[in-house]
Amino acid sequence: MMVNCCGLLTASKEPVPLKSIEVEVEVRDHVATVVSTLNYENKEDKPIEAVFVFPLPGDAAVCHFSAKIGQKEIVAEVKEKQKAREEYDDALSSGQQAFLLEESEQSPDIFSLSVGSLPPGESASIRLEYVTELAVQADEGLRFCLPAVLNPRYQPQGSEAASVQVTSVPASLVPYNLSFSVRVSSPRPVSKVESSCSLDPLQYLNTEQTQATVKLAAGHKFDRDVELLIYYKDAHQPTAVVEAGQASAKPGTLMGDPVVMLSLYPEFPQAVMSSVAPCGEFVLLLDRSGSMSGACMESAKDTLLLLLKSLPMGCYFNIYSFGSSHEHIFPKSVEYSQETMEEALKKVGEMTANLGGTEILRPLKDIYSQPCIPNQPRQLFVFTDGEVGNTKEVINLVKRNSGSHRCFSFGIGEGASSALINGLAKEGGGHAQFITGTDRMQPKVMQSLRFALQPAVADISVKWDVPKGVAVTVLSPPITALFQGQRSLIYAQLTVKSHLISRIFRAAEGCVTVKYSLAGHPSKSQLNFSLKPAEDTGLTVHRLAARTLIRSLEMEETRRTRQQNEGVKKKVVEHSVQSGVSSVFTAFIAVNKGTGKAIQGPLVRRNVPTGLRECALFDDNMSYYNSADDCEDIHGFSYGECEEAYDGITVIRPAQPPRDPFLQLVSLQKASGCWERDPALAAALGKTSEEVENTKPSGVNQEVWATFLALIWLHGSKMEAQDEWELLAMKAASWLRAQNAPYATECVEAGNALLGFNVQKDALGL
Incomplete structure (x- = not known):
């Protein structure tokens, strides 16, 4: 088994050059622009190369990367990844300063930043900017998460991907600090902003309360993900934003043409909804790897209790659990009854987080090998803390089986992979939820159960009605799932003959109609919108659209022949370079060519530690075990046994609340x-x-x-x-x-x- 073993690095043993992180967030309605400034300082007597592996939201579009040394700013370019790496290495070998930012090939929510040739006594500020959509939560809040915690990703047996080398320390020992401020603006009033972290009071900037600012309270330690929940009045209104193209870009290209972002909230006819009897095959897949131990496992078991009690009579169900191996309660899904429910609850009550690693691929294959039950739509619920190295392989398996089921995913705890959790739901036509801090898992899971009990929407089509002379190119993948009151996003490029642009976009309107079949009844949702470009959006919509297109192509690339892949890869690189948005095949590269005298001496490599959640294991030398999965491999006992079974182990886990x-x-x-x-x-x-x-x-x-x-x-x-x-x-x-x-x-x-x-x-x- 391959496991990421990460040593605990302290300032006395190996100086860490990252001193502070400043984050400024601009939220406009349901889109966030995030600017992070990372301040480095080399206090050693020799030149260093600092490497920092850190998390970002899985669907973020990284669109700017620059470095400031003294008064000089170097803006990075997006280039094909291998070329960027070669340019970085060439710069270092010739004694120049260079900076490289690249996305992990295993998972799009992990980035690696290399700060090369930082001379003794020198400081550097790295500026990183990305845009991301905010997910709608069960209580209609919009969720923004600044990931602070990156748990080492478990590398499954036989996996071809190389492991991401993450240098991790307990989050409370991270040696750099964070300042964090948010500005929120929306057409609708901001009713409140909540967080699991302490916030200063919300400050409104106008009497309409449509603009506000909020900051983290003083003294915040960067020891957990910073999660904000933003609430607007009348949040679920369909909207359309048209953004003008980039003046310097060629018309007819993605960046040169206007782009529209549609947010649709379908409302299903109540008569149809009430006429459909609830049914289905509910397959629950629970992570029992060592890292789920303690409060995470107890909360998951309470949630399974609530789920099982809420299932409708006449449905079918089964419960799988997994770690290094996997188990199921019944050989195949059984009809829901008092007897089967009691048997399942007895087995759930006996479950512990004692199954070792995180092999999620095998139980999924086992579930998909089971034939579907006629007239009982399959609904898969996946509960995991999301620490796997084969994210793309798992998501592709769900995608290949998306015609037979819907997948609802739940990321549990700090550091859950947003790429995995969001990817499972997106490709499985379901819904993703994240449970962090003191969140109760139950309300979020029950919202997903309500979605799962809704009839599957079939025959979804999108029709555009735009003025003559306007061509619409949809950039988003086809909509595969619709849920009552839940948002669906569509990005589209609007190409217009040049002599018609000013006339069409001054006063014209467009209309988009989504048609679908609900339980055999034809239905539709419609949105009229103005083609007049919105003001002050920058290129946010274009970058999100480019990211959506790039992600779709990357998914396509994993399912094609080698020859076809080259064509897809070429398209991804073209779109990435043109839009300035990161991809798996490109990287940001910046070289300081004006340093004059070459930096002398060999570079010393310094890995900057990232925080990991405080539910971990350390031995007497403060060596970190990769949650419990690593511990079990090395010592032969499970996480729950560590205190008694191994004299040098300290177990850190949150206290369990009493059963209510x-x-x-x-x-x-x-x-x-x-x-x-x-x-x-x-x-x-x-x-x-x-x-x-x-x-x-x-x-x-x-x-x-x-x-x-x-x-x-x-x-x-x-x-x-x-x-x-x-x-x-x-x-x-x-x-x-x-x-x-x-x-x-x-x-x-x-x-x-x-x-x-x-x-x-x-x-x-x-």
């Missing part, structure tokens, strides 16, 4: 949706068995009474978590209706009196 009454109540629900009256239910409700029995209206069935009490308790004390229990409550209400139970009013009144609430009968869905 809500999860106790959920665990007692039957597959059919009802509850039975027993002491455990009374305890979850905070009452004695006698109190529950003595307040039951006469003539009422015990299960009916217990189910009323559970529903009243959920509505009375857990409304803030309604997203988590809404589906299982609907199932309970459906069960009550099927009983034709009399005394509903009496039960609600008696239940309110016992539990101290004032829940209305109508609120229970009866």
Whole structure:
């Protein structure tokens, strides 16, 4: 097995030249432009080469890279990767300063920055700029994440890719500091900005509250990903932004023509949605590698409990788990019933993070080898902390099987690979979620379950209606999935004959219509938009469009013959160089050719450490094990056993919260949706068995009474978590209706009196 072994480097053992990082973020509606300045200083007595491997969002379009030495600024160019590397090496060998920024060939969310020939006593500032789309969350917030944590990626057995060499330290020991500020502007008012990190108060810049600034509070340690959730009023409005082409670029090219970015939020007809009975084959795939140990694993198990209780009667399900090997609860998916649910929950309760490495490819192949069940659409839920080195191979496998299922992915904890999590959902026609810091996993997973229970949308087509003389070239891959109220983005290039440009774009309008079939019913969503270019957008839309096109071509390249690949690679390089946006086949290169005297002496290589999450293992010499996967390989015991099994190991893991009454109540629900009256239910409700029995209206069935009490308790004390229990409550209400139970009013009144609430009968869905 190949594992990334990373030593803990300290300032005393090996000086680190990265001193500070300054980040400025400009958020316009749902797009962020991020400018990072990395300040280096060589305090050694010899010239050094600093190498810093760090994470970026997987769908980011890196569009600017420059270096400032003294008063001189050198702006990097995008070149074919091998040429850029050769130019970098040539510059260093001739004693010149050079800077190289390149994307990992394994995963597009890992970048490597080489700062070459930094003389003794010299300082350098590196400026890196990228643009990225903000994902829509379960509660309608837009998520921005500045990745700070890069966990070493597990390299699966037999993988052809070379491992990314990441020098990692516990995030709290990272020797550089961070300053971080954000400016938000939108056509709609900014209602709030939240973060798992401490923020200074939100400052509004105008009375309409459409512009605001926010900063990290003083004293922040760069010890975890910086996640912001931005909320607008009436956020889910379809929008279109037309951006004028670059004046210096040739008309007819991507950068020379106007580009439009459409944000669509389809609303499905309610009559169709309510007429479709929920069904499906739900396959849950849980990461049980050592790095999932502790609170991550417990939260995942609680989430599986909630998921299993919320599944509809008549569906099918199975649970797979994986590490270096993989397991399944049933040989094949089984029909959902009280017996199969109980068996699954018993096995889930016994699960620990004891399966070693992160071999996600094998269980996926096993799942795809199972035949699909007629009239039960397959829905795959993948839970992982996303630390694998074969990201592209995994995503390609999902893509090849996208016609047979939808894939919903969940990145757990700091450092989860955004390229893997987003790629699984995008290529699998599903939805991606990230669970970090103190986030509860349950509401995000239940939102995805609601999406999975929606009927699959088929026969999706996009029709453009634009003025005569305008040609539309769609740059985004075809839409393969639509979900109620969820955003779909489309980028398109608008080519116009030169003599018509000013006339057409002054006052003309366009229209795009998305047609689709929902449960056999034809439906459509439509958006009219002005062709007049927006002001002050820079080239943000063009760069995001270029990134989308480049990513599509890179995915294409992995599925073609060698000869075809050369053609695809050539296209990627052309688009990357023309747009100034990074790709897997290109790199940014900057050479300081005006340094005059060549730098003397051999270069000393310094690897700048990146933070990794604080759920890790160290021995007495502070050598780092790659989460628990490495530890198990070296010492032959699992993460959970480390404290007792190996005298020199220290285990750092977050404290586990006590199990709450809500999860106790959920665990007692039957597959059919009802509850039975027993002491455990009374305890979850905070009452004695006698109190529950003595307040039951006469003539009422015990299960009916217990189910009323559970529903009243959920509505009375857990409304803030309604997203988590809404589906299982609907199932309970459906069960009550099927009983034709009399005394509903009496039960609600008696239940309110016992539990101290004032829940209305109508609120229970009866």
